[in-house]
């Protein structure tokens with residue numbers, strides 16, 4: 001972990017390093033091999049040849065962008081501050097034509113841009129309206145309270161009757177006038193109170209315009225909330241501490257870890273399809289792993305992870321040994337997938353082992369959303385029956401929403417009683433279980449790299465478009 005003094009040192013170093021040479025694009029483009037890999041991020045040139053083997057995202061992904069501007073790919077991943085600091089040590093120059101801050105080469109993904117525009121639009125629209133409503137509400141409240149108070153005062157002092165009866169020997173018209181005045185004040189008070197209640201109702205209703213303007217405990221209205229990015233507790237580039245509330249071993253090696261969010265009404269703020277990164281110091285090394293929670297924004301106050309703990313798995317064992325009440329560093333959301341309702345008509349999913357967790361996020365969102373009619377077909381492969389994760393939930397969705405969700409389990413080592421699929425996922429099985437190639441169909445893959453690569457090749461042979469090295473929402477075959 002980098003301390004604040006390390007950070008200061010790095011910043012000072014960085015200041016000097018800004019004076020580095022300017023490099024032309026033609027020159028940068030020549031460094032595009034495993035043994036000589038330069039990339040551009042925000043207008044700065046980095047030699048990542050030596051970093052490849054240590055890169056938590058893998059060497060291959062850095063090779064995909066070798067010799068090119070990798071800014072948008074880098075930004076799409078949602079790297080942490082740590083990544084930005086590590087990067088400084090690999091700086092070799094500034095791209096010719098880039099601004100001193102590197103802003104010239106900075107690209108903002110269209111998704112981010114849309115988000116900012118929508119937010120600004122919402123603010124412009126709603127702020128004056130809310131202000132107007134507030135002013136009106138205050139004025140009416142003052143009027144109502146004032147008139148009600150005056151009426152009460154007049155009535156309680158019997159001021160009007162005494163005026164009419166004793167002092168002035170009221171005439172018929174004076175008595176009528178007093179009655180009118182009393183009636184006027186009473187009616188004004190009543191109207192003021194009714195008006196106030198009406199305005200309160202209207203301004204509450206206006207809050208439904210923007211998801212983020214709800215009080216947190218009102219935010220999780222439906223799984224469709226996933227199409228927004230609610231103001232959750234996660235921070236994309238800063239790790240926050242979350243306290244372990246419980247851990248259970250569900251079956252051999254599969255653990256559930258439940259972390260508390262800051263309050264019991266807090267919303268995690270994870271768009272469907274995205275994941276979180278967890279960081280820990282293990283044997284003096286910083287270890288970072290990505291996990292997709294099985295809880296979502298509807299599960300207020302908690303973050304739930306389902307993890308297979310392998311005997312040598314660093315983070316799995318770290319979590320297994322974490323005590324209740326201790327904290328873990330988590331940041332997010334991360335990842336290129338942000339599911340939107342009815343993003344396509346059919347989704348095929350192929351999951352292997354723990355790779356079911358990101359797929360499950362989408363399955364849950366779609367099956368629990370009556371307005372989402374996307375059809376999902378899943379092939380879920382495991383070694384043995386006891387390795388199948390989330391089986392109860394998956395079978396439940398297949399039972400209650402059979403018109404949109406089908407699942408086919410296959411095992412490498414099935415027991416004698418097993419009636420599902422056996423062995424590896426073949427091209428024939430893909431043909432039988434996955435959607436046909438169409439612009440309205442997507443295939444999502446998540447599992448061990450061997451499985452993912454084999455599936456990619458088979459699907460491409462079946463006619464699906466081959467994806468690039470860095471996953472994009474627009475890919476027909478999307479790899480988590």
Ligand code: HEM
Nearest residue numbers: 046056057061065070073074077079080083086087288290
């Ligand atoms: C000098 C440049 C880079 C540095 C220092 C760097 C560093 C890191 C670090 C520290 C992580 C762990 C997570 C975090 O703390 O953010 C990470 C993850 C990752 N990085 Fe990079 N990175 C670089 C460039 C890139 C580029 C150009 C790409 C894409 C083409 C990329 C793709 C990824 C991916 C996919 C992950 C894994 C994310 C996950 O597991 O959720 N990185 N990187």
